[in-house]
Amino acid sequence: TQLLEQSPQFLSIQEGENLTVYCNSSSVFSSLQWYRQEPGEGPVLLVTVVTGGEVKKLKRLTFQFGDARKDSSLHITAAQPGDTGLYLCAGAGNSGGSNYKLTFGKGTLLTVNP
């Protein structure tokens, strides 16, 4: 059983379109992170959300943490080919566990076609 479920698993869109990626769980997390991974590289942190209901913006990317701290979403506006990559969500501190051990979702592979 996957603790963090990401959807969709694959997403292929045209440049300029908007998209939303979801990360859902039945567990409460003290914080949730989004990473982006390019081929042949390790994941790179995009954002950390720690407060229920929190919304963070990073240029064209908007991240939201659910009120109950069980889910999160990533919305990209006007996607560009440079946004192509594997987007991973990762949660910490579920069930009172360590804030320094992350549980990763399976990822959403995004392809933005020019």
Add this chain to the structure above:
Amino acid sequence: NAGVTQTPKFRILKIGQSMTLQCTQDMNHNYMYWYRQDPGMGLKLIYYSVGAGITDKGEVPNGYNVSRSTTEDFPLRLELAAPSQTSVYFCASTLTSGSRSAKNIQYFGAGTRLSVL
């Protein structure tokens, strides 16, 4: 500006061979981690270390061993390689604080792609 460095980048092993995946970080981070990433499966934690001399099992530790003799280095050892260990291995590190609300920014290496044939 090295960050987390992993060697080798690629390796092919025969079943039953052993090898050590090297990981070093120059950021004076106390926590270090080893993950494996299989296609469509995200990252699974193999082992982690909270500081020199202290290691603990993660979600998928079987078939692996680690040691942490220094703050900088955290090697991962495969003693008897099996085809099920074919994967991409990532090392990561983070600097922790005492606050539960502290952000856990994990910095990853570029990975080691291992094939066991």
